[in-house]
Amino acid sequence: MLAFPAIRFYNPSMLAFQLYQLQGIDTRRDRLQAEIAALEAQLADQSAIEAAQAALKAAQAAWQKAATALRAAEAETAAVREKLQRTEEMLYSGRVRNPKELQDLQREAEALKRLLTQREDAELETMLAAEEAEAAFRQAEEKLRAVQHTRLQQESRWRGDLGNHRRALAALDKRRTEMLTTIPAETLAQYERLRAQRHGLAxxxxxxxxxxxxxxxxxxxxxxxxRSNTQLAFCPTCKRILYVP
Ligand SMILES: [Zn+2]
Incomplete structure (x- = not known):
């Protein structure tokens, strides 16, 4: 059996075409690798969920603090109310007859009523603050759920894309390996050097x-x-290998 001369290895115009095809494969590989890296980075980046979790934790702490303040305000109001009640009972019990004592009791009851109004106002404010804090907590809960939901959808899409890209890359790698056997090592080295120097485009x-x-x-x-069949041609300006389609 006659061995075919390796003519297509050394036919420069064929070689330029092969290098052009190889460049096409490498450009697609570069793009796929960049997209794969970007998808992997997106999958590793949990910052949106972490931020929503931190916000929820902060909202929970604020709500707890507001609830504690409300309980304290309620206790203060109750204490004043109870004291007023005792004073008024004493005042209207008929047991105190001394006018000076009655007058003192009357004054005390009036002072306690004023204080009670203040305490009730303060309690109302604390209650509104606690309600706001609870609403903010519910909102933060809702936000976290929404972020998690979006994330799940994104992840499923990203994993799908990642799988597709990896399969496409594997197919290109296979074609590239096959193609390399048909290109002389020296030309290939030249091509790789140019690719490294010229932003991936040789x-x-x-x-x-x-x-x-x-x-x-x-x-x-x-x-x-x-266009000739005798040698590879190079652009005099950017030094790249030229291919005339
Ligand atoms: Zn050029």
């Missing part, structure tokens, strides 16, 4: 006599060379 297409990567016009000599 091969530039040519449109209307211009390098598509950097926009530089190409001389007729270079265009001839890019």
């Amino acid at each position: 091969v530039a297409t040519v449109t209307e006599g211009t390098c598509d990567a950097c926009g530089a016009p190409l001389t007729p000599d270079i265009l001839r060379s890019a």
Whole structure:
């Protein structure tokens, strides 16, 4: 059996086409890898839920504090009310007959009534504050539930995308490996060097006599060379390998 000469390995215009195809694969791989990294970062980032949890915890503490203040205010009001009740009972019991004592009791009852009004006002304010604190807590609970719900939906979508991207990347990796066997090692090294130096793009297409990567016009000599079968041609400005579609 005759061995085929490795002509397509060393046919430069074919080589330029192969490198162009390889570039297409690598560009898609780069994009997929970036998207995979972004999705992985999104999945690892729990900050939205953590923030909602922290807000809920703070709202709970504030509500507890407000509830404690309300109980204290209620106790104070009750104490004043009880004292007033005792004073009035004494005042109207008929047991105290001394006018001076009665007058003192009367004054005390009036002072206690004023104090009770103050305490009741204060209690009402504390009650409103406690109600507000409870409403804020319920709101924070609702917010956390909403954030968790959104997160679940997002995660399911992100995991789906991640799976698709990983499968697409594996398929491209396989095609790339197959393709590498048809490109001379030296050319491949040159290609990889250019990719590293030129933001991932080693091969530039040519449109209307211009390098598509950097926009530089190409001389007729270079265009001839890019179309020829004898050598790879390079853009004189950005140094990329040229491919004429
Ligand atoms: Zn160029």
